[in-house]
Amino acid sequence: MQRKWFQYWFNSPYYHILYQQRNHAEAEFFIDNLTKFLNPPADSKMLDIACGKGRHSIYLNKKGFDVTGIDLSEQSIKYARQFENNKLHFLVHDMRKLFYINYFDIALNLFTSFGYFETEKEHVNALKTFRKCLKADGVLIIDYFNTEKIIRNLNSCEVKSLDGINFNITKNVVDGKIIKKINFEDQQKVYNFEERVQAFSVEDFTRMLTKAGLVIQKSFGSYSLEDFELPESDRLILICKKA
Incomplete structure (x- = not known):
């Protein structure tokens, strides 16, 4: 099977x-606000889906929770594992594949770590696996960008210079996807990567979550948990429960 863009790039x-x-301060601010809103019991089990290097997982664990972080990137998980303890674990795992069943109190999918797949069916199947891993009264949190604002303010070309590398970045909307192309040269070798994220609307999420047996309880538009406002909010944060 051909590897997907996210398997290479991440x-x-x-x-x-x-x-x-x-x-990290922004991530911790968000987690502080989320845990204050949800008020989970001290022994809550949490799943951080597409955890990356584990910044949210590590902070949740510092707050006393039992946290499992999963990510497809071997390199990210290798890095995160240095922070493991008896209540913090990291595993290489594909979010589309079944994990624990009826085990977690809270599952989190943060920082636009969704929308990577080609078909709606794949996304619905991923949401179904999220649902199955939750206890009957479990909560799923999805943190996505506000697609409408992203598209309206799309900066089509920019250059970012970091660690002596000039990253040439172009962004376009093609066939319902926000496509970011990342081109650069390092040590006389040319690299080309891309990110392809679905331009999901609130209606898209509502439909997919319904198909997956989940219902949106509350939506927020920022990490300070302000109400979601379609034109202006930076984020689309969905608090969901089993239907």
């Missing part, structure tokens, strides 16, 4: 160079 050292300035 496992590349250049992915982590380009996104090295991801804000």
Whole structure:
């Protein structure tokens, strides 16, 4: 089977160079607000789906929760494992494949770690696996970008210079996907990567979640948990439960 763009790009050292300035303070601010809103019991079991290098998982664990982080990137999980303890574990795992059943109190899919697949059926199947891993009264949190705002403010070309590398980035909307092409040269070798993320609307998520047996309880538009406003919100944060 041909490897997908995310299997190459997320496992590349250049992915982590380009996104090295991801804000830990912002991530912790979001987690603080989420846990205050949800008020989970101290012994809650949490699943961080597409956890990357584990910044959300590590902070949730510091707050006392039992956290499992899963990601397809072997390199990210290898890095995250240095932080493991008896209540923090990391595993290489594809979010589309069944994991624990009726086990977690909260599952989190944060920082637009969804929308990577080609078909709606694949996305619905992923949501079904999220649902199956939750206890009967479990909660799923999805944190996506606000597609409408992203498209309206799309900066089609930019150059980012990091660690001596000039990343040439172009963004376009093609066939319902936001496509980011990342081209650069390092040590006299040319690299070409891309990100292809579905331009999902609130209606798309509502439909897919319904198909997966989930219902949206609340939607927020920022990491400070302001109400979602379609034109202006930066994020689309969905709090979901089993239907």
